[in-house]
Amino acid sequence: MNKLSFRIGGVHPADNKFSRERSIETLPLPKTVYVSMAQHLGAPAKPVVAPGDKVKAGQVIAEPGGFISAFVHSPVSGTVKSVSMRNDLAGRPATHVEIAVEGDEWAEGIDLSDTLVSEIRDDRQTILDKIKACGVVGLGGATFPTHVKLNPAPGKKADCLIINGAECEPYLTCDYRIMVERPREIVVGAAIMQKVLGCRCVIGVEENKPEAIAALRSAISELGYRDMEVGVLKMCYPQGGEKQLIDSVLRRQVKSGCLPIDAGAVVQNVATALAVYEAVQKNKPLVSKVMTVTGNCLPADRMHNYRFRIGTPLSFIIEQAGGVPEGAAKIISGGPMMGKAISNLDACTVKGSSSILYLDAESTKRKPAGNCIRCGKCSDACPMGLEPFLLNRLYKAGDIEGLEKNAAQDCIECGCCLYSCPANIPLLDNVRQAKAQALGAIRARAAAAKAAAEATKK
């Protein structure tokens, strides 16, 4: 069996999937949840509840604030206490709806049973409407609203749906657990999206998860899906990056500045596939998902894969898992390569939360940066084929034109450059700024061109 992989760059951090054998547990309900209005890419949602309102689990509490935006549902039943600003995990204020939990009553029409519904009855538009109404967003990290992604602009057609089960980030096991425990639901979810897009489907899973590969394969054959297969991917970070996955599976590259759909591909995470299944077949909005509690300074018996209600405070989850372990120097939400360091433990989980990761000082504390020795390891590692050392230099020199010429805007912020630099130069810190500057220049030019075009029209 040949294993698929992308053709440029990549690094091989130890995968450290310590919590892979921990089955998914359902986290108890906290006393209060705080649901953020800005938990998806795009415009924040607009709250439609007021303090004092009684809400049920699964009830809409906020409507999309724009085209690229999503519905937000109450994850619990109870009373809305306030709609106010609250800091997210990076300490930045966002509107949150505070709900005091009372019992666990669900809104009507939601099928909470575990029975598999494999028959896809709805037509394309109904499916899209349901996905939108249930607030499903991409759960691979970017939280891009799924209904937008599944509905390509006119004239663009996908020929392959790629379900991303790579889970290339070290430590994380939440996707692995759902692939092992709920393969049939994921496969049906994928089939639903296939129906919307009208194309074949490949589920990409990294080779270090043979149980997941076997489970998905048997689910596909059990359900008799013809044009769906599991693709075994090489273990290489960032295998689960959207652009890398397309290259791995389809041997096609998304042109710079274009979307995956321009290369005929749509990529969705396995957790998204599960959410799509629940939304379409069970009418269940995205109010809960699975996260991993893990780390390299956490005793094995305190590692968990939790199904939690979105909006649960991080501090509550940490407490349930036995508190912050001895020696934890950094707490990260997400994987160690792209996750965000948490500065505010009072923050709450959002749709994109996938883990609480404790790292000790030795593995995560940055070492003092030395001189660049031009070893080229950053360029070798960059999966976009960029030259981070050069971008770093151009950024410091303030050469925005040079940054654009050297494709700073193509950076996917995967972290391979900083990870692999032997001189500990904070490459990505600067390249991220460089990317923003290059993108800013491109957008400014586009806006100016548009304005000029409109001026000539008049």
Add this chain to the structure above:
Amino acid sequence: MSNIVILTVVILTVVAVLLALILFWVSKKFRVEEDPRIDEVEKVMPGANCGGCGFAGCRAFAEAAVKAPNLDSQFCPVGGNETMKKVAAILGYEVKEQAPRLAVVRCNGSCENRPRTNIYDGSMSCKVKAALYSGDTGCQYGCVGCGDCVAACQFGAISMDPSTGLPVVDESKCTACGACAKACPKGVIEIRNMGTTPRNRRRVYVSCINKDKGGVARKACAAACIGCGKCAKVCKFGAITIENNLSYIDFTKCVACGQCVLECPTGAIHAVNFTPKKVQPSPVKKEETNE
């Protein structure tokens, strides 16, 4: 032997003459006609090319000055009135004298006033840090202390004070070019009049830009402006406004009477270059509030 010497001399002379002719022709052919006053103006400019005037550099300023009908819209903050007078003399324009200005750091969140809540471990760049999160203190508005302003200053006028973690502006070196204010991702640095008149150097300003509600701001930083409005009430000149829980002193209206400094409960209002008799300088007040 002498043949070789003569030949060499002849060839070299011919080459030299040819090259000289080419150079002469090129300098004639590609000569750029330029107003000689641009060079003159550029000569009297400070030559720092800091961009503080809004032009790309001193020459760009000179070109614009020569083209412009008057000098009203141009001012060199580095050279100040002296330079502008010289420029005006060359071009035969009138020039209005401007009050000298300088950069003011509007944050007093020293390590003491504003306890650290986490340890920042990324690269030492304010831009990177500010883009990542709200900062390593409870205050999401104030100085993040990585020294982008220090790096931006061409005149060596800003340095980080290691005891407070805040930048300090050297009054004698600052030219008010504004590079630091541009470099600060938090907008902590403001270019303000150096004194209430062009001659004195007394100034009063609110050393805080925290827009949080009083309680939140105070919890994050002992020296925060809590937006209580006492200063605005006591000001007889209408120089103080309160907006978004934050006080602001309009330096064009302030006469540096110092009443607001006495009134401020957190010591967020700073008075600089006052003789100690007239007004209690703010450090004393700070100590009181810290207790």
Add this chain to the structure above:
Amino acid sequence: MDKLLVSPAPHLHVKTSTRSLMTDVVIALTPAILVSILFYGWSELMVLAVSVASCVLTEWAVTKFLLKRPSTISDMSAVITGLLLAMNLPASIPWWVTVIGGVFSIGVVKMTFGGLGQNVFNPAIAGRIFLLISFPVYMTDWSMTDGFVPVVDAVSGATPLTALKEALLSGSTVSEFFAESGLTVRDMIQDVGASAGEVSSLALLAGFAYLLVRKVVKIWIPLSIFATVAIVSGIFSLANPDLYTGPVFNIFTGGMVLGACFMATDYVTSPMTTAGGIIYGIGIGLITMMIRYFGSYPEGMSFAILIMNCTVPLLNNWFHNKKYGRP
């Protein structure tokens, strides 16, 4: 619980550091060093020690007293410069010449440009050439062989290349030279009277294999150098075997292996892309062969590397990696 760390992603880092990479190079040089000590005895060890010490001390002194920066000697790069320089020197060289070489390599060639990573020229090579031009007598005296194992003293007191050059100048042919000196292919690969770095190509290649396995360097630069040398000398020796030596002789003499595997592959002074590296290697091979065949110096590896060092910024500018999603 202490205060948490916060930094931008990624939160992990490879174990590899500048220091570990440099240490790997030192390890890779060890077999060749051991072999040379075996052949040249304690005096060779002396040269190595003096060279390393003068390089490290110079770097320490420059950072401390001139640049007033934290010392960078712990990154081991000065040690490598010292070793490589020593491996280019004859064992009989007076100690003060070695010191001058070390001070020049680090003080002038490396630190004036800003230290590690900033220098344009390979410090060890520049140091060697500096000494070769300044002290040609000391630098070409290979007579001392008080080692623990007798060296194959094919051509007493001179490296094979020097001896060959002299032989060719005096009118003999290549085959006559080989017949007279009794130099065999086996000698050239295993042990031949020359500087420490030239004495055993086998030991050097073993060290280079270690670097390849550890992924410290890539094979492209040495490979393209060897290929170019082989092709050029192959063509010339076929055309006129009396005047021009063949590929094997050229690859295994005159510091070719040391230069190609350890000096041309220096990170700082070699191109960063594979394509650039191949052009760089071809350039080194060509220039070396031109100097050897037509120049007055018997060997040309150092000059070739130094000349190609100048082209590295250009090569880095011309050749870029293949970018994702771009033609």
